[in-house]
Amino acid sequence: MFNFMKLVQNENMKIYRRPRTYVMLGLLLALIAAISIIGYFVDDNHTASAWSMIMTEVMISYMLVTVFTIIIASSSVADEFTSGTIKLLLIRPWTRSKVLLSKYIAVLLYALGMVVVMLVFTVILNMILFGYTNETASEVISPLVSGSVMAYLLKYSFLKYVSLVVTTTLAFMLATVSRSGALAIGLSLFLILGVNSFSPLLASLKYKWADYILFIHLDLTQYLNDTPMRDGTTLGFSVLVLAIYYAIFVGLAWYVFKKRDVAA
Template sequence: MFNFWKLVQNENMKIYRRPRTYVMLGIMFALMAAISIITYFVNDAHDASSWNMLYNEASIMFMLITVFTIVIASGSVADEFTSGTIKLLLIRPWTRSKILLSKYVAVLLYALGMVIAMLLFGFILNMVLFGYQDATASEVISPLVTGSIIAYMFQFSVLKYISLVVTTTLAFMLATVFRSGALAIGLSLFLILGVNTFVMLLATLDYKWIDYLLFIHLDLTQYLDHNPMREGMTLGFSFLVLAVYYAIFVGLAWYVFKKRDVAA
């Protein structure tokens, strides 16, 4: 187990010693700061709530974090093949499964770190600008939502992170199968951003097979707002569908990486 976490640490070093990692973080912070500061001056801090700002920014930033994590996940495996360093990894006394898993865990930790950094920065920034207000979720989000806004934001973040994990796993699998970071990034963004554009349209079609499409279930926060895309859908069913897709993505990535010949 100790050796495995040394592998994870090594993968983390690869991620965090690259300038693009900090550029992505800077872009996220700069965008959040711009949204809050512009809103502060436009509304004179009277019409905006710190919690409302945090919720709106989190909704936007989760999409941005998804794009950033897809870039990191796609490069994690594909760059090793492109540069030829994959051979140096495979001659070490570690199994291919452990090497692949260490890369995958490092990418998920990166995504988690970005989410935590985003929430902490957004909370501090908006509390400084707009002040702290006691509020319920029904006041900030929707009259259909009950409970405290803190509990809602926690659930919102957890459900968004689960969707982020599934999306990241898809990108990781594509990079492992095709050995091309650019192709994996392009395909992932097309599937996530392109297809998501038509998700609401697909959800209105009266076909049973649509209930099993990945993209119908990626936004788990639809259940927090009590407004599922398809009538009769439940959170448990969405979890089950995502779990099946997740198992397929992980299985394909593991199988291809185990069987691939890198001697050439």
């Protein structure tokens, strides 16, 4: 176990040793700061609250975190093939499964770290600028939502992270199968940003098989407001569909990586 954790640590070092990691984090925080500061100075009537700004920025930031995580996930495996360092990994006393798992865990930890930093920075910055207000979720989000805004934010962030894990796994699988970071990034972004834009259209299909389309279930936050894209679907059903796709993505990535002559 200790040796495996060292392997995960090594993969984390590869991620955080690269300047692009900090550039992406800087872009994320700069975007959040810009929205908050602009909102503070243009809100002459003081209609904006800290919580409304926080929810708006978190919704926007999650899309950016998804894009950045796709880039990291796609390059994690593909860059090893491009540089030829995959051979050095495989001559060490670690199985291929452990090598791939360490990369996968490092990517998920990166995604989690980005989400945590984003949430903490957003909350603190807006509380400083706009001050704390004791608002409910029904006042900030929708009359259909009850409870505190903080509880809603935590639920929203958790459900978004579940979707982020599935999306990251898809990009990781594509990079492992294709051994091309550019192809994996391009295809992942096309599927997530392009095809996902047509989710409402896909959800309107009158066929039973449409219940199992991945993109209809990726946004689990639709159930927070009790507004599912497709009639009859529930949070549990969407989680089950995502779990099936997740198992397929993981299984395919590990099968290809173990069978392919990666050291050639």
